[in-house]
Structures are given as structure tokens and as C-alpha cells.
Amino acid sequence: MIARAPYLFLLLILVPDLYLDLHYWRHRFAQQRRLLYWLPTVIQLVLTVILTYETHFIPDNITLLYIYLLMMGLITAPKWAYMLCSAAGLALYKARHLHSKKTEKKRKNYGNLVGVAATMLIWYVVLYGAFVGFEKLEVNHQTYTSPDIPKAFDGYKIVLFSDAHVGTMSGNRQWLLQRAVDTMNAQHADMIVFTGDLQNIQPEELLEHKQLLSSLKAKDGVYSVLGNHDYDKYLHSGEEHHRVQRLPELIRLEKQMGWQLLQNEHRTISRGGQHITIAGMENDGDGNKFPQLGNIRKTLANTNGFIIMLEHEPASWRRTTVPDGRAQLTLSGHTHDMQFRLLGWSPMDMLNIEWNGWYTEGKQSLFVTAGLGGLIPFRFGATGEIVVLKLEKVKR
Template sequence: MIARAPYLFLLLIIVPDLYFDLHYWRHRYSGTKRLIYWIPTIVLIALTLKFTYEQEFIPEDTTLIFSYLLMLGLISVPKMVYMLCSIAGLGISRLVRLLKRNKHSKPKNYGNLVGWLATLFIWYAVLYGTLVGFYKLDTGWKHCYTSPNVPHAFAGYKIIQFSDLHVGTMKGDRQWILKRLVDSINAQKPDLIVFTGDLQNVRPKDLYDHKDLLSSLKAKDGVYSVLGNHDYDKYMHPTDDREVKQCKETIALERSFGWHVLLNEHCTISRGNEHITIAGMENDGDGKVFPKFGDINKTLNGVKGFTIMLAHNPIAWREKIIPDGRAELTLSGHTHAMQFSFFGWNPIALLGKEWYGWYEEGAQSLYVTSGAGALIPWRFGSTAEIVTIELRSNL
């Protein structure tokens, strides 16, 4: 994780302290006291260098790296934000002095005040998201999907979607989170359960402790799943042979739970003489950071009638699913709803990407769930969820 951009982490850690040292510490403190203020930064630099040379995307024992990320959120990020606010405020105060043409006046730097307020908010967001937000689960989202193409026999058909469990983060004393989720899903007695990828963190080993729980998911027509980018083990820097072996292990484990793993394929669910199709496309990312194995022609070969597509990464919807036109409803995950929103808004929305909720394009629809877990145990404003979708026909 850190090895992908170690210089950015180091800049985040070091630059604010250089600013603080230049403008505050060296004027107020002696050598020893001044050094004390640098200790957290020295610790963070040492940890950054340690994680830079880790071969795995995330260590098997996550305690240290999660502590490191918490320190970044409580120390380095607030310092960086304060520094930027202070610099902006300093620039504005000098501009005001220039406009007043009074070199002796010293307008207040209100950027420092803004910086302190921002710091308080960041501390609150980090602590709330770690201690409270990550453990919340929204089970109340029920959506009715209405279409003239839904067969009458499937009117009222209940589908539960969940995604992005990252069960490696739910081990030990966090396993109750997964049990709560499984109990909540089973309590709704769904017709169908679909899982839209990222079951593990980075290794199949994550799944063994949760085998009994994951096997206990029940629906009338079963559990269907697709692989997410983390399920391919791309983040372990494996050789090709090892990657294939571990991906096969993940697939075998999911099937041992009684799940139907769809690998660029589809299946038919019937009610009398009527049926719907459940299709599952493999992860279709950029081919560099995220695996790109999706084959829509193979997935939908011979498909007719109302079709639901499971596709982990929502970018596949615009790139492949809409142009193909055969899948009317697509269910995706991957984004985690960015694990952050402020009154329901996230900056990613400015990019026009499908990041959370419902999207429509002509006769085709997409739902992107916020997911039910996370690799990093933190959420603020983007609560984990399980989603109930009820099919209806308007003919």
C-alpha cells in the first residue's frame, strides 16, 4: 500500500513540520524541546520506510499499519491542512496590507483560525470514523426496480446485494460485524443473494476463519458472486503462477460456501415458464492497478430476456455494458462510496464518475453500493450497507 507512493507519504509527513519548525518551533523552543516536537515525525518516517519495502500490499498482521494510518490521520493530515490554511491566510493578509498601502499595518492571519477549525474537524472525523463509523451498518435500503421487461412471475422478487466485505479486516474481535451482516441478510428471507466482489483483503487465507459464517447465507435461489480486484491477489506482487494458484483457491473457497461464482458467464433462474438471467462479469479495471479480465461477449453469449449483470467495478457499465445493451440492471461495488461523504456529498462527484447510488442511461440502470466492509477500518458519512432490491413489472 505505502510502496505505491512512498514519496507522497513522506512529503505529507515532513513538509508540515518543516513549516512549523521554520515559523514557530525554532523561535520558541531550545534544542531539546524542539527535538521533542519532531519525534512523532521521526517515528512516522521510520514506519513509512519500513512499509515501503514490504513485499505485500498489506501485512498479514494489520495492527501496525492501521496504527500508522491512524497516526497520519491525527497528526500529519491536520498539520498539512493547517499549513495550507496558514500559508493562504498569510498571502491574503499581505495582499490586504499592499492594497491599504500601509507597510506598517499587520492584518491578522485568519488562515490560522481556519486551520485550527479544520484540525478539530479532522480529529473528529478520524476518531468518529475509526471508533463509530466503521461499525455502523445500514440495513434499511429497499429499492423497487420497475420495468416492463420483468416477467410477471418475478414481480415482488427480492434480491439482496452486498459487496466489498474485506473479511481480513473482520478477524478476531471484529468477527461480530460479519455475523451481524449474515444474520441481517438471512432475516429478510431473500429470493436471491448477490455478492459483487472483494471478499478478501489480499489473500485467500483471510477467508478460512469466516467459512462457517459465509456458508450460512441462505436464499431460495442461492448466492451468486463475482470476483473483485482484491480477489485476484494482484496486491501481493506474485509471480504469474502464484497468482493463478491463489485466485483458484479463492474461487474454490467461495464455491465451498455454496456460492455460485460467475466468471464471465451467466445462469438462468426460472419461475414456471418465465425466467430471468443473472450474469457475472470478471473485474474490468484499467489493466494496470486493477485487473482487467471482463469479457462481456462471453458473459452474455446467448442471453435473452431480463438480465441482471454483476460487475464489481462500475466503470464497466459505461465502457462495456451500456454499449452492449443486453443487461438492463447492473449491480456494482468497488468504490465503498469513498468511505467519506459530507452531508451526502463527496468531491469524487465532480469527476462525473459513478461512485454511489442509482444511475440511469436510457433503458439501463446501475446501482453502486457503498459496500459492507473496508480494507481500512474507517468510514465517515458513507455507512456500510446491505441493499434490498425488489423487482416489479409495470405491464
């Protein structure tokens, strides 16, 4: 992760300290105290160098990465906020011509006060998100109505979860996954579906949780698709031998857990002589940052009637599923609701993309879940969720 843009991280760490030292520390503190203020920055710079030489996108010692990111949130981000507020306050002061010699001693940079308030807010968000918000879980009840739903499936209950990232729920966090599994089983669903990103980077993460995940039960079974993290995209480019082995290993483990992994294929669920189709595409990303392996023609070959499509990336819905026109309902994940909302607002609101909740295009609908976990153990205002989706038949 850090190795992909080490110079960016170095600049993020250094720039605010250079500003603070130039404008405050060197004028107010003795040399020894100045060095003390620089100490956290030195530690961060050392960690950046160490993480730069990690061969994987996610280092084997993931705790080191969590410590590093926590320091970025508690130290670097507040310094940037303070620096920007202070610089803006200083610029505003000068723009109003309040820096004459006569008033020099009395001038106040009110941007500093705003910077202090911003620092306090950032500390709250980071600490709450890392130690409280990530441990919260919601059960999100939704209803999908359509005249195309067969009468025998009116009231059919589907439990949807996504983006488990079980490597983040290892050790003393496994209780989070246990709670999620217990909550899903308590719904007595007709079907459980998982829309990808079971692991962070490697199948070995599943071994600790294999028995627990195997205990998921639904009348018509558990169906899943692969997400971008389930492929080998985040392994070092030189590890071709491991690449060949690891994806088949993940597939083998999912099947051993009793899950029906759909790789550009579908299954038919029958009741009372009527049926619905549960289909699943492989990850259909941009082909650059995210694997583009989806094949909707293969996935929906020889299908008809009511179709539920599982697809990890919601961007694929408008690009692939809507033009095809056959799948009435698509379920996705991937976005995690950005794991951040402040007073109900998310930066994702500024993007014209499908990223959370319901979207409709003609007779086709997409639901994007906020997901269960995350690579980084942090959630603020975007609580992890399990979705309980009820199918309801309506008249045309």
C-alpha cells in the first residue's frame, strides 16, 4: 500500500511540520523542545521507509500498518487541518491590511482557533471510528417489489452480506465475525448471498474462521462471488508461483465451507413448479486497478424468468447488467459506504456513481450494501451491516 506512493506519504508527513516549525516552533521553543515536537514525525518517516519495502500491498505484519495509519489519523491529519486553517487565517488577516507595525503585537490569527477545533474533531472521528464504530453492526431490513417475482417466491427472504475482509477480524476481533454469523443464522433466511471480498489478500486468513463460516445456514444454501481482494491483484508482481496457487486455494476453501461460488454461472431455485435464478459474475472492474473478468453472456446463458445477479462492483451494473436487460435485481458491495459519514454526508455524495442503497433503471434495480468489515478497522457513521431483503410480488 505505502510502496505504491512512498513520496506522497513522505510529503504528507513532512509538509505540515515544516510549516509549524517555520511559523511557531522555532520562535517559541528551545532547540531541545523543537526536537521533541519533531520526534513523532521522525518515527512516521522511519515507518514509511519500512513499509515501502514490504513486498505485498498488505504487509504480513498488518498490525504495523494499523499503527502507521492510526498515527496518520491522529498526528498527520490534524497537523494538515491546523496548517490549512492557520494559513487561511493568516492570508485573511493580511488581505484586510491588519498587519501594520502599529497593530502587529495585537494581531490574532483566528484560523489557529479553527485549526484547534478541527484537530479535536479529527481526533474524535479517528478514535471513535477505530475503537467503537468498527465494532458496531446493523441489521438493515429492505423490501424489493416486482410483478416478475413468481408467486411461490412472494415473501422469499434473502440475507445479503459483503466485504467481510476476515483477515481484519482475526485474533481478538473474531467475535465480530461470530456475532455476524449468529445474526445471519437468526434470520432463518431462504438464501444467504455474499458479494465478494472475503479475504484481505491471501486465503490463509480464512483458516482461523473456516469452521465459523461453514456454520452459515439457509434453506436454499449460501451463494457467493469473488471480489477484487479475492484475486491475486495485491500480491507482489514477482510472486507468480504463489499467484497460481492462491486463487484456487480460496476457491477450494469456499467450496469446503459449503458455499456455492458462482464464477460467471448461475443456479436455479425451484418452488412449487416455479423458479428464480441466482447468478454470479466474476469481478467486473475497470481492468486496471480492479480485475475485469465478468462475462454476462456466459453468466446468464439459457436463463429466463426472475433473475438475481450477484456482482461485487456496483459500477458493473450500469456498464454491463443494464444493457443486457435480463437481471431484474442486482446485489453488490465493494464501496463499504466509504466507511465514513459525517452528519449523514459522505464524500462519495459528490461522485455520480452507484455506491450505497437502491438504484433503478427501467425495470432493473441495484442494491449496494455498506458491507460488513473492511481492510482497515475503521468505520464512522457508515456502520457495517447485514441486509435482510424480502421479495414481494406486486400486480402489474
